[in-house]
Amino acid sequence: MTDLINLYSDTVTRPTPEMRNAIASAEVGDDMSGEDPTVNELERMMAEITGKEAAVFACSGTQSNQMGVGTHCVAGDELLIETGGHISNFEGGAPAAITGVSTRFVRGNCGLLDVSDLEGLVRANNQHLCRSRLLCLENTTNMGGGRAYPLDQLQRLGRWARQHGLKSHLDGARLFNAVVASGDSAASICREIDSISICFSKGLGCPMGSVLVGTAEDMQRARRVRKMMGGALRQAGIVAAAAVYAMQHHVERLAEDHEHARLFADLASEINGIDLDQDVVETNIVYLRLDPERGHANQLAAQLLQRGVKIGATSGQRLRVCTHLDVGREDLIRAASVLAECMQQDLAGGGTSADPHGPFARA
Numbered sequence: 001m002t003d004l005i006n007l008y009s010d011t012v013t014r015p016t017p018e019m020r021n022a023i024a025s026a027e028v029g030d031d032m033s034g035e036d037p038t039v040n041e042l043e044r045m046m047a048e049i050t051g052k053e054a055a056v057f058a059c060s061g062t063q064s065n066q067m068g069v070g071t072h073c074v075a076g077d078e079l080l081i082e083t084g085g086h087i088s089n090f091e092g093g094a095p096a097a098i099t100g101v102s103t104r105f106v107r108g109n110c111g112l113l114d115v116s117d118l119e120g121l122v123r124a125n126n127q128h129l130c131r132s133r134l135l136c137l138e139n140t141t142n143m144g145g146g147r148a149y150p151l152d153q154l155q156r157l158g159r160w161a162r163q164h165g166l167k168s169h170l171d172g173a174r175l176f177n178a179v180v181a182s183g184d185s186a187a188s189i190c191r192e193i194d195s196i197s198i199c200f201s202k203g204l205g206c207p208m209g210s211v212l213v214g215t216a217e218d219m220q221r222a223r224r225v226r227k228m229m230g231g232a233l234r235q236a237g238i239v240a241a242a243a244v245y246a247m248q249h250h251v252e253r254l255a256e257d258h259e260h261a262r263l264f265a266d267l268a269s270e271i272n273g274i275d276l277d278q279d280v281v282e283t284n285i286v287y288l289r290l291d292p293e294r295g296h297a298n299q300l301a302a303q304l305l306q307r308g309v310k311i312g313a314t315s316g317q318r319l320r321v322c323t324h325l326d327v328g329r330e331d332l333i334r335a336a337s338v339l340a341e342c343m344q345q346d347l348a349g350g351g352t353s354a355d356p357h358g359p360f361a362r363a
Contacts, residue, residue: 071221300347
């Protein structure tokens with residue numbers, strides 16, 4: 001158990017000693033010239049795993065997502081995305097700033113869309129209107145609570161986009177969490193989607209890196225977009241080696257993160273003043289809702305941090321817990337205990353809660 005139990009995000013993971021060895025021994029070359037053998041190996045691996053023709057390595061998930069937007073859209077186009085989607089909420093306004101693409105938000109369920117949510121939203125072919133061009137999906141959902149798309153629903157959406165003249169892009173930052181949780185192969189999840197962004201620096205434990213996969217023609221365009229975004233890479237094999245190692249050793253272990261998230265959710269559900277955002281925790285994300293009468297999420301997060309547990313407040317009453325390879329079962333049990341202790345206090349002033357029975361509803 002570490003001194004700080006960091007549940008703020010799975011982006012805080014650190015390379016394992018074995019991954020560091022892979023980085024140190026990586027064979028490298030000039031990736032911009034297509035001469036880095038480790039990057040080439042990773043791109044071939046990811047294209048094969050996802051059932052796509054080609055892949056392009058990128059610096060980050062934001063970069064690979066915006067490469068997807070820039071591959072499919074031109075300035076003045078419009079993308080459709082669920083209201084909590086990362087691409088249009090948490091990437092610095094990149095669709096508008098980089099590609100000149102506007103966003104139409106569509107309300108779904110726990111970050112998931114279905115065809116019924118989209119009917120009638122494709123704009124007519126009219127000079128007065130922007131062109132509806134791209135459907136953006138997220139699997140697993142971040143703000144939606146780590147939900148994984150049912151396979152038939154995701155494939156239905158991809159077909160719907162094609163039938164309506166739209167391209168489709170999947171923000172698969174945690175794609176392999178979805179693979180492990182659903183039991184579906186990456187290729188089947190990606191089958192009906194035109195481009196998919198996959199991040200290596202979250203649950204897979206790499207220090208950085210992402211990849212975009214799709215058709216060979218689309219990936220040629222994506223390389224040009226990457227270049228314009230400052231993503232030209234040289235001896236990138238030292239980073240790609242970490243991703244190769246992660247794909248070989250860190251995918252199946254994601255099931256442990258999911259188990260730990262469910263454990264924490266079970267323990268947190270017993271605490272008075274804490275509600276869970278959803279009944280079923282599918283992957284490694286748990287959202288907690290703080291009773292407004294007990295205080296503000298930022299106050300609770302600050303109290304937790306003082307006691308050695310770091311989680312993020314995402315709104316006035318909402319907090320996110322994210323499990324990953326750097327926290328174990330005992331860490332999660334300890335974190336839930338600290339949460340219970342905090343809920344016995346006055347969050348603003350540190351005094352004792354008026355509840356004589358403490359935070360556990362059935363204690």
